[in-house]
Amino acid sequence: MNSLPKAILQHARSLPEGGVLSPKEFLHLGSRSAVDQAFSRFAKQGKLLRVARGAYTAPVNSRFGSRAPAPEKIIQSLAEHNGEVVVPHGASAANTLGLTQQVPIREVYLTSGRTRKLQIDHSEILVKHAPRWMLALGERQAGTAVRALAWIGPAFAQQSLASLRRTLPAAEWQALALARAALPGWMAQAIGKEAARG
Template identity: 75%
Template sequence: MNTLPESIMLHAKGLQEGGVLSPKEFLHLGSRAAVDQAFSRLVKAGKLLRVARGIYAVPISGRFGTRAPSPEKVIKAMAEQSGEIVVAHGASAANALGLTQQVPIREVYLTSGRTRKLMLGRSEILVKHAPRWMLALGSGPAGAAVRALAWMGPTHVGESLMSLHSTLPSIEWRALAASRGALPSWMAQAIGKEASRD
């Protein structure tokens, strides 16, 4: 019979990079105090990383020692576990869509859940609650376009939309144009104006 830490590590080793664990998953193996203590010991031993309260990940071992798993993979696993929508921040979206050359210094994600900070090694990642309209089109190009436009702001919305109109796949452009009713009026108006050129 495996000890509590062995059972936790056995489960952890079966996860892909970025997979997350929660003490709640192991309450069938012992009391809450015993499970919390086992997690605490595994963190001290360097076998697990405490990402946030009640969320742990396995460090990745490689030729050059161990490192934290990639933030994108941890965020994706957390979203799957919690059922939240988690997407890249508008600054990252604007950069990815070619609307700005600026590369965000800090990693920020937007979520339908609560705001929290994650620690992955020495990196701090902010997962920030966002209004529903920012997440309505999901993580695809049309959703990224909404967040990029929100970040660019009303001053640059016209030129940004001209660029997006020519670079977004037509199905994504149509999805963006069709979502106007859920967006802030300055953005909806600008999208309508650009869409009328079709």
């Protein structure tokens, strides 16, 4: 095996589960077409999995055979790789916070980057561009609450906020209340009303 394919496989295997690598990282070792060809060959052989355009990951080998890495690990790695914020969608957030019993059928994440679909094993995951206010509080519980409220909508925001106030740690409730100036009017108003209840 010449040095280019060997370098690609060695790097892929050195990454943690779900670690993402891109053909652009290997352009110093060969021409664009040679690099693309090597990645394409490895994808056909099952040595690499293509999760999105220009993004690959290594399968996880266990005693039961080979499997795709956990989707959340790939998502986290992609976020770090591209310098993006990526968080679970509002439906997942609402479920996590106990505001709904509904379990989302499709995995959807929100990102500060561009919208794209990831192909992981036989499932498709949507990574959707979101407005800055939805991502402002990041992965902390207050941020999860913002996304849950956005999914729940104005009609049920007030009752959801009463529940959130009881369940969120005081520091997270405070962070949510302090962030309301950056949130849509209906959400800021609902949070303000709940905060004013003393």
